[in-house]
Amino acid sequence: MMQRRWQTLTEWPLLVSSVLFLVAYAWQVIGELQGISNAVAEAIIWVTWALFLIDYLANLALAPPARRWRWFYTHLFDLAIVVLPMLRPLRVLRLVTLLSVIQRTAGNAIRGRIILYVSSASALLVFVAALAVLDSERGHGGGIQTFGDAVWWALATVTTVGYGDLSPVTTEGRLIAVGLMLGGIALLGVVTATLASWIVERVAAHDTEADAATVGHIRALESKIDELQSMMRARD
Numbered sequence: 001m002m003q004r005r006w007q008t009l010t011e012w013p014l015l016v017s018s019v020l021f022l023v024a025y026a027w028q029v030i031g032e033l034q035g036i037s038n039a040v041a042e043a044i045i046w047v048t049w050a051l052f053l054i055d056y057l058a059n060l061a062l063a064p065p066a067r068r069w070r071w072f073y074t075h076l077f078d079l080a081i082v083v084l085p086m087l088r089p090l091r092v093l094r095l096v097t098l099l100s101v102i103q104r105t106a107g108n109a110i111r112g113r114i115i116l117y118v119s120s121a122s123a124l125l126v127f128v129a130a131l132a133v134l135d136s137e138r139g140h141g142g143g144i145q146t147f148g149d150a151v152w153w154a155l156a157t158v159t160t161v162g163y164g165d166l167s168p169v170t171t172e173g174r175l176i177a178v179g180l181m182l183g184g185i186a187l188l189g190v191v192t193a194t195l196a197s198w199i200v201e202r203v204a205a206h207d208t209e210a211d212a213a214t215v216g217h218i219r220a221l222e223s224k225i226d227e228l229q230s231m232m233r234a235r236d
Helices: 002-031 035-062 065-074 076-086 088-105 110-137 147-158 171-235
Strands: none
Touching: 002 035, 002 110, 035 065, 035 076, 065 076, 110 147, 110 171, 147 171
16 A cells, blocks of 8 residues: 555656656767766766666565565566666666556547557657667767667667668667667557457447347338238238
8 A cells, every 4th residue: 555655656756757867868968968068967867867766665665575575576677777777878768657657647548548658659769769879879880870860770670670771789779779679569569459459349330330220120120010910900
């Protein structure tokens, strides 16, 4: 109960923290900051990291003692979000919080929630992957040296087109590429499943209307037959 209350209280602060991190990280990477500006951006990034660390430790401490170990090994991804951002290009993992909040607040209709979640997740995935790969590739002799190139690479990768004109050369960049490809396949699967469910629903609705019309015709025929039988009995 206390853990759930904590999660409810921290949901929006973590969302704000994620947005602040995204702004600071984008400012730092795209602007190639130096001096005081870079120090300010770094300070915001590390403060948001500290908030995520506090949230993880609080959730672990508030988990029921009998189920604390279970909570730990079922939330290894949350641990990764806290630990892996120590590596600069993998800081974008903190933005997973944005996706979780979007998923919970996207609306009441199931299909509307899925469409909003997928569109938001796709845009966010492409943007942060472009930032991360540019952060890891710039200055290492590869083809991705500008934000425009990074966005083009991210779009080609997430859609599984993979033209091959641009590709990462660093280990961090390749790890980001693997994550982006897996994310693209997952999002494509969600879109396909949503489209399939819409088609099935439309076909089912058409079949229901056809069945209702058929039942109506049968009842009308039965009524006519009853009238004819009544008329024949009256003549007899």
